[in-house]
Amino acid sequence: MNETRQKIISATEHLLFSHGLARVTTREIARAAGVTEGLIYHHFRDKAELIHEVVELRMAEVKNVLGSLPLQVGLRTLSENLAQILYTLYHSHYQIMPVFISTFADHELRARAREILDERKGGPEWDIQAMALYIAAEQRLGRVAANVNSRAAAELLHKIGIQMAMMDRWMELDPDRAVVKKEIRDCVQTIMAGLEPRGESRRVKTARKQA
Amino acid sequence: MNETRQKIISATEHLLFSHGLARVTTREIARAAGVTEGLIYHHFRDKAELIHEVVELRMAEVKNVLGSLPLQVGLRTLSENLAQILYTLYHSHYQIMPVFISTFADHELRARAREILDERKGGPEWDIQAMALYIAAEQRLGRVAANVNSRAAAELLHKIGIQMAMMDRWMELDPDRAVVKKEIRDCVQTIMAGLEPRGESRRVKTARKQA
Amino acid sequence: MNETRQKIISATEHLLFSHGLARVTTREIARAAGVTEGLIYHHFRDKAELIHEVVELRMAEVKNVLGSLPLQVGLRTLSENLAQILYTLYHSHYQIMPVFISTFADHELRARAREILDERKGGPEWDIQAMALYIAAEQRLGRVAANVNSRAAAELLHKIGIQMAMMDRWMELDPDRAVVKKEIRDCVQTIMAGLEPRGESRRVKTARKQA
């Protein structure tokens, strides 16, 4: 059955992680999967199809990362919840980052990856939506300022989560190192408080009614 | 002389932009540069050295992007200044993104790129520092809240700027499309205002004296 | 039983017709025959044996093409009979031409095909013989000139019939196009009349006593 397929796909993905798309040869895949090169072509039309499948599997997995988050609206502190959101985003994107980066090496592959994300009810858009809804809910409870654009805030968090993952991959840092939590907390605090002075100092700053 | 070197390097970088590291062959480089393949090896020890040089040049260029920004502390609105900062970060990273992404394909190349950034007085760290200093200055003028961690805020902006660039590359979107400005404005506004409710509602929110 | 054998052989021959020996793979044969590749090896030792069998079958079929012709000695016109002979030769050779041509691609296959033709009481030799006998019979009736070498005439017709078939295959022309009949008629007429002038003009031509 498709145990062999799975072995090949896993081996490929693993190589994608460690070598980068350019260096992944069918020979290496075969060796890593413990099969012959010919067998790869028995299960996949060509190398492209295999890579596509790897990308598809991983990309589809991004689906609704935040769906599993028990975001208790109105419960715990907002900061705690946002930190949890960011951490989840960060961790999941750390996982798919090699596959995601691989799609940069190939035009067609990238287009395909985009399609996959578009088709699925899931993917980044869905995560952003989930966050925006959460923020709006907190807004109704008065835990988030009324003038906040929940959608914009969600996109902000999304960008930050991905970027942290990408940088840690680039720096080849462990995703579980202690500093990450601290970094996320600092980030959340900044977003929570905002840059604008509060209270009396408000008069000082330049008006930005329409900004 | 090094006119030829330059031609070869430019051609290589251009191919990196359009094809990705995997697809860049010496033959294509030679053709694009209008020289023979053999000549490449008169100017560079091997292909790796050439690629390294391309990466080195572009990476070194990341240096002090914000140095060119006339960030007038205390002048114009803070929002306007932040928007300008973000836009500059976004644009410059959009330019180097292909080279940056290329470094993911090769372990050694990536390590080298990191070294380059570390060595130079310039690079991301410097931009972050510049932003942090700017924010701190505004803070002293009372245009930024006193409790803001200027360093954390700078890192936040940095992440957002890079991530916007990466996503637009991935989506193959034009970096000058009108929507970008709007996106940046929304983002700045959110960061400025923060998520926390202001005024009386402040009592409602959880204390975060030490958070 | 040998229903499967037959399916495989038919499929192979069909592919030989349309692709040429070089392009006929076991995979394609299996697909065309609606069986699995493995099954082919239950019925034939190897691919060579299968091809051999196809060639054998078709070659054996060449047998006695003219035997089916109701060549009525002394009846109808001689030209009509010759045209019919040529047409039959042409048509039958058009059918086997792909298999025949295939034998050029493989030394051993060709040798085998020759053996087959030799073994059978049938094959080209038999057709030539049949024609020679027919011509000799007409000769006795005075419908063919007494000085004609019936064997040589038969070989002549044989060559022409095959060559027409080969050329039409090479030109990828339909064997039933109207022009064929006209071509055959012209050919027969030339053979019938001969090139030598007749009657008084005979004196003019150079003597060919020994030619």
Add this chain to the structure above:
Amino acid sequence: MNETRQKIISATEHLLFSHGLARVTTREIARAAGVTEGLIYHHFRDKAELIHEVVELRMAEVKNVLGSLPLQVGLRTLSENLAQILYTLYHSHYQIMPVFISTFADHELRARAREILDERKGGPEWDIQAMALYIAAEQRLGRVAANVNSRAAAELLHKIGIQMAMMDRWMELDPDRAVVKKEIRDCVQTIMAGLEPRGESRRVKTARKQA
């Protein structure tokens, strides 16, 4: 210069002669030409281009085979001239037969070969024309019967010449064996005399005014 090209082309053609298109691998070509496989691709875009070139060269060579024949109209015996024509056709076609046969293995190759023959002022059509003109000239001298269709006679000879070459290739017979001359003489004699009875016997045969 193109000495290498020539070596490769020659080697390829030689292999085409001995193995058939199907069995000609780039590896063997390289070995036979005394070069590396890679070099083949330095001189030819791909294997197809190489084969095309071989076919083109040989096919173009068919050009005007009879042009070199000093066919002395009115001189020597007609039979001698026709025998010489047939022998020349036979010999030249014996040479190109392997390449010609190769074109059967590949649809595109065959189409290309046809184009080559069409384009050139030369090729079979030209030979046929030359023969037809020769026959017509003899006709005017009264050495060929007035009612002979010179074009049809030329086509007849053409077919016979090619077919003899093909059969000898198929039988793997030497093109210079003594029997060939005898075969050609018999053939010419038959064509010269025609099958129809001459003189008084002419009344016996069926009328063929319109045949």
Add this chain to the structure above:
DNA sequence: AATGAATGAGCTTTCATTCAT
């Protein structure tokens, strides 16, 4: 008898690199 996963040799092709000129 039939399947189809699995094999391994060999094919065409690419590509970084060298070297005589």
Add this chain to the structure above:
DNA sequence: GATGAATGAAAGCTCATTCAT
């Protein structure tokens, strides 16, 4: 400095064939 023919290793892929089920 510059050329481009030449190399050789390795890439992606095909295909006849085997074998456990």
